[in-house]
Amino acid sequence: xxxxxxxxxxxxxxxxxxxxxxxxxxxxxxxxxxxxxxxxxxxxxxxxxxxxxxxxxxxxxxxxxxxxxxxxxxxxxxxxxxxxxxxxxxxxxxxxxxxxxxxxxxxxxxxxxxxxxxxxxxxxxxxxxxxxxxxxxxxxxxxxxxxxxxxxxxxxxxxxxxxxxxxxxxxxxxxxxxxxxxxxxxxxxxxxxxxxxxxxxxxxxxxxxx
Amino acid sequence: xxxxxxxxxxxxxxxxxxxxxxxxxxxxxxxxxxxxxxxxxxxxxxxxxxxxxxxxxxxxxxxxxxxxxxxxxxxxxxxxxxxxxxxxxxxxxxxxxxxxxxxxxxxxxxxxxxxxxxxxxxxxxxxxxxxxxxxxxxxxxxxxxxxxxxxxxxxxxxxxxxxxxxxxxxxxxxxxxxxxxxxxxxxxxxxxxxxxxxxxxxxxxxxxxx
Amino acid sequence: xxxxxxxxxxxxxxxxxxxxxxxxxxxxxxxxxxxxxxxxxxxxxxxxxxxxxxxxxxxxxxxxxxxxxxxxxxxxxxxxxxxxxxxxxxxxxxxxxxxxxxxxxxxxxxxxxxxxxxxxxxxxxxxxxxxxxxxxxxxxxxxxxxxxxxxxxxxxxxxxxxxxxxxxxxxxxxxxxxxxxxxxxxxxxxxxxxxxxxxxxxxxxxxxxx
Amino acid sequence: xxxxxxxxxxxxxxxxxxxxxxxxxxxxxxxxxxxxxxxxxxxxxxxxxxxxxxxxxxxxxxxxxxxxxxxxxxxxxxxxxxxxxxxxxxxxxxxxxxxxxxxxxxxxxxxxxxxxxxxxxxxxxxxxxxxxxxxxxxxxxxxxxxxxxxxxxxxxxxxxxxxxxxxxxxxxxxxxxxxxxxxxxxxxxxxxxxxxxxxxxxxxxxxxxx
DNA sequence: GATGAATGAGAGTTCATTCAT
DNA sequence: GATGAATGAACTCTCATTCAT
Numbered sequence: 001x002x003x004x005x006x007x008x009x010x011x012x013x014x015x016x017x018x019x020x021x022x023x024x025x026x027x028x029x030x031x032x033x034x035x036x037x038x039x040x041x042x043x044x045x046x047x048x049x050x051x052x053x054x055x056x057x058x059x060x061x062x063x064x065x066x067x068x069x070x071x072x073x074x075x076x077x078x079x080x081x082x083x084x085x086x087x088x089x090x091x092x093x094x095x096x097x098x099x100x101x102x103x104x105x106x107x108x109x110x111x112x113x114x115x116x117x118x119x120x121x122x123x124x125x126x127x128x129x130x131x132x133x134x135x136x137x138x139x140x141x142x143x144x145x146x147x148x149x150x151x152x153x154x155x156x157x158x159x160x161x162x163x164x165x166x167x168x169x170x171x172x173x174x175x176x177x178x179x180x181x182x183x184x185x186x187x188x189x190x191x192x193x194x195x196x197x198x199x200x201x202x203x204x205x206x207x208x209x210x
Numbered sequence: 211x212x213x214x215x216x217x218x219x220x221x222x223x224x225x226x227x228x229x230x231x232x233x234x235x236x237x238x239x240x241x242x243x244x245x246x247x248x249x250x251x252x253x254x255x256x257x258x259x260x261x262x263x264x265x266x267x268x269x270x271x272x273x274x275x276x277x278x279x280x281x282x283x284x285x286x287x288x289x290x291x292x293x294x295x296x297x298x299x300x301x302x303x304x305x306x307x308x309x310x311x312x313x314x315x316x317x318x319x320x321x322x323x324x325x326x327x328x329x330x331x332x333x334x335x336x337x338x339x340x341x342x343x344x345x346x347x348x349x350x351x352x353x354x355x356x357x358x359x360x361x362x363x364x365x366x367x368x369x370x371x372x373x374x375x376x377x378x379x380x381x382x383x384x385x386x387x388x389x390x391x392x393x394x395x396x397x398x399x400x401x402x403x404x405x406x407x408x409x410x411x412x413x414x415x416x417x418x419x420x
Numbered sequence: 421x422x423x424x425x426x427x428x429x430x431x432x433x434x435x436x437x438x439x440x441x442x443x444x445x446x447x448x449x450x451x452x453x454x455x456x457x458x459x460x461x462x463x464x465x466x467x468x469x470x471x472x473x474x475x476x477x478x479x480x481x482x483x484x485x486x487x488x489x490x491x492x493x494x495x496x497x498x499x500x501x502x503x504x505x506x507x508x509x510x511x512x513x514x515x516x517x518x519x520x521x522x523x524x525x526x527x528x529x530x531x532x533x534x535x536x537x538x539x540x541x542x543x544x545x546x547x548x549x550x551x552x553x554x555x556x557x558x559x560x561x562x563x564x565x566x567x568x569x570x571x572x573x574x575x576x577x578x579x580x581x582x583x584x585x586x587x588x589x590x591x592x593x594x595x596x597x598x599x600x601x602x603x604x605x606x607x608x609x610x611x612x613x614x615x616x617x618x619x620x621x622x623x624x625x626x627x628x629x630x
Numbered sequence: 631x632x633x634x635x636x637x638x639x640x641x642x643x644x645x646x647x648x649x650x651x652x653x654x655x656x657x658x659x660x661x662x663x664x665x666x667x668x669x670x671x672x673x674x675x676x677x678x679x680x681x682x683x684x685x686x687x688x689x690x691x692x693x694x695x696x697x698x699x700x701x702x703x704x705x706x707x708x709x710x711x712x713x714x715x716x717x718x719x720x721x722x723x724x725x726x727x728x729x730x731x732x733x734x735x736x737x738x739x740x741x742x743x744x745x746x747x748x749x750x751x752x753x754x755x756x757x758x759x760x761x762x763x764x765x766x767x768x769x770x771x772x773x774x775x776x777x778x779x780x781x782x783x784x785x786x787x788x789x790x791x792x793x794x795x796x797x798x799x800x801x802x803x804x805x806x807x808x809x810x811x812x813x814x815x816x817x818x819x820x821x822x823x824x825x826x827x828x829x830x831x832x833x834x835x836x837x838x839x840x
Numbered sequence: 841g842a843t844g845a846a847t848g849a850g851a852g853t854t855c856a857t858t859c860a861t
Numbered sequence: 862g863a864t865g866a867a868t869g870a871a872c873t874c875t876c877a878t879t880c881a882t
Contacts, residue, residue, distance in 0.1 A: 044843050044879080047877095115236065116239050130388065154400050159381055164374060165373075168377075170380075180340065190364050191402060222868090255868065258866065262853080453872095463873095464876080467873095531738070535804060546804050550808065579798065580821050581715065584795070587794060588793045590741065591759045593745060594741070595755075595758060598756075604790075607786040607787060663865095674859080
């Protein structure tokens with residue numbers, strides 16, 4: 001039993017170390033020896049816990065997704081209104097990511113690899129983004145049902161919410177001074193929920209400005 | 211009298227080939243021999259036109275940026291209203307990218323590299339995104355001045371527009387079936403301009419729904 | 421408990437192998453794979469012990485110089501007269517070199533490289549030859565002080581002793597039949613010490629010594 | 631006829647350029663393009679006059695040897711005594727070389743290549759040094775015949791004269807401050823002819839001369 | 841279980857040489 | 862005759878992975 005626990009926790013330690021160095025130098029520029037050194041172990045030991053460098057990436061990704069999903073479930077289980085939940089989720093994702101910039105970097109490393117490495121089946125961004133969109137779509141639908149959200153919004157609105165988050169990360173990583181990532185939550189919800197133009201008196205979509 | 215060669219156009223050809231293979235396999239998984247084969251030339255020939263693999267990436271990037279900037283200038287020089295220009299730019303970027311998915315992939319390869327490769331000074335996403343935001347910011351300001359845009363929008367709204375585009379690409383690349391990228395233009399402008407919630411009768415920002 | 425390896429002695433083995441192939445084909449015509457095969461190891465293994473091909477050359481050189489210097493010290497510590505020490509050193513250098521022709525070849529490879537390779541700072545023939553000359557100069561001075569050596573010899577006599585040795589190697593390498601290198605010791609000392617011309621009755625050389 | 635002359639003189643020009651760059655960077659570090667640039671011609675043009683890089687080296691060597699031999703013949707044809715001719719030759723070789731250090735460097739590049747490059751048959755140092763020695767040997771013999779040179783000098787004395795010259799070059803190239811090469815002529819002749827030790831009253835060394 | 845010495849496939853890059861113009 | 866664009870063999874060096882200890 002303790003062996004079991006040790007084995008598992010050592011795996012976690014290595015994964016933590018891997019994510020740290022991946023975040024620092026990127027997956028491709030990271031050598032196995034870098035991960036080993038960061039973890040304070042021997043190079044060969046990694047292979048006792050992971051079958052390959054790609055496996056390390058997959059495992060890191062899976063753990064990351066696991067964390068995200070747990071967070072989401074917790075938030076969704078709360079007592080808030082659908083629109084409020086959207087606000088909270090956006091805020092939470094941005095806040096936690098702002099604390100761990102390297103996670104964002106690793107996330108996009110995942111992305112690039114899932115796109116280019118044919119061998120890499122484990123990392124499936126198609127599913128991830130579909131989940132994000134579905135989650136958002138459901139909340140929006142609930143918002144519509146409750147009369148809090150316009151019923152005439154475009155079909156891809158959920159995707160836009162996801163885009164807002166992801167695009168924010170892309171910009172912030174390359175220029176953390178451009179804006180405070182944690183502040184962006186308010187901007188996103190504010191703009192996405194309210195729009196930026198002055199609605200005409202009679203309707204609020206395509207045909208403004210009499 | 212040596213062989214007459216249009217060095218510049220051959221350079222372009224190689225660059226085109228490079229972008230095609232980068233788009234197909236990603237920069238890191240692309241070997242120089244792949245680029246050579248795609249261009250129908252010998253491996254060594256590439257080095258007659260580019261000093262290194264990184265130089266190839268930089269050059270591809272610079273050409274890409276050059277194209278983008280020219281497009282932007284053309285659009286901005288048009289007779290449209292600021293809000294309309296935002297619409298047009300978004301639509302144009304999405305439409306052209308939809309035609310060339312590989313360019314999007316290369317774009318994010320650029321991104322990953324600029325973030326992780328310390329030697330890669332040429333590719334500067336900080337500047338790119340700053341340019342995008344500034345361009346949007348100015349149009350929004352003009353919109354406000356003209357009374358077409360609310361004056362109380364958040365400071366980071368321009369960044370949100372950029373995020374919407376970038377995030378759309380991220381999702382579409384990994385799942386082209388999720389939505390039609392060209393359609394997203396309408397969604398983005400519709401939502402960002404009008405918001406999704408039903409504004410209260412008396413105001414339209416923070417304190418709605420009495 | 422990792423494999424126990426005497427890193428130092430393995431390094432020596434590789435160095436020995438390297439010197440052998442350098443001697444056989446010259447540094448420039450030697451590929452790393454040649455060294456590896458000579459050492460009976462894999463190509464990559466060399467890089468576990470030496471950072472580059474140039475490093476291999478430097479290390480070989482340093483070890484060579486170390487050997488030489490130790491030999492010199494031993495000889496200089498002996499009970500012989502200065503002139504006798506010169507004899508012994510010359511004889512020793514020639515004898516040992518005659519046993520290891522490849523060392524002479526490597527030595528001149530060092531020489532060529534130190535002259536042409538700007539990156540090669542480690543190999544400093546300026547210092548080496550200066551050491552050789554200084555060593556000889558001191559012995560000559562002692563010989564003069566003891567009245568065994570003429571006090572009117574030219575300033576650069578020490579350099580000439582060095583030349584005699586080095587030039588002997590140059591000739592012997594390209595034509596080992598021309599003379600027996602080990603025999604040359606006697607020739608060098610005999611001629612350098614006694615000269616070849618019949619001294620006039622009153623003086624011997626340009627006209628000093630009344 | 632003018633074509634003939636042009637062809638020949640252009641060959642010479644290329645050879646001059648080649649020797650200059652060989653002297654500057656060494657044969658191995660010199661690329662054909664370097665030679666072409668130094669000669670102010672195109673890369674391909676070299677191959678109109680020389681069949682390969684090695685051929686360029688051979689040709690440079692042959693011309694060098696031709697020059698040397700002509701100089702020697704001139705000197706040997708003079709009216710001087712044998713011993714004086716030795717003096718003059720040594721002095722001449724050192725003086726001219728001091729003017730053209732790059733020639734010395736090229737000379738040792740020749741040497742290294744003749745030793746290591748099995749394909750390089752053209753450059754034959756065995757013959758060169760044999761010639762030098764023979765030339766010296768004959769002069770010494772004449773000196774003996776005339777009673778100017780001791781008859782009991784060692785068999786390899788001629789080789790020693792050659793060594794003195796060659797070794798001087800080796801030292802001077804790596805440290806031109808160590809001594810003035812042109813001065814060495816006097817040292818060499820002085821020491822080699824007279825020796826450095828004080829002869830006993832009745833004989834000088836091995837016990838001859840009653 | 842842990843290690844790191846050993847490995848070789850494979851990468852980017854160089855450059856002597858060729859040859860169409 | 863002169864050229865330099867094109868080429869690919871050959872090089873050095875890297876690093877994920879293996880495996881004896």
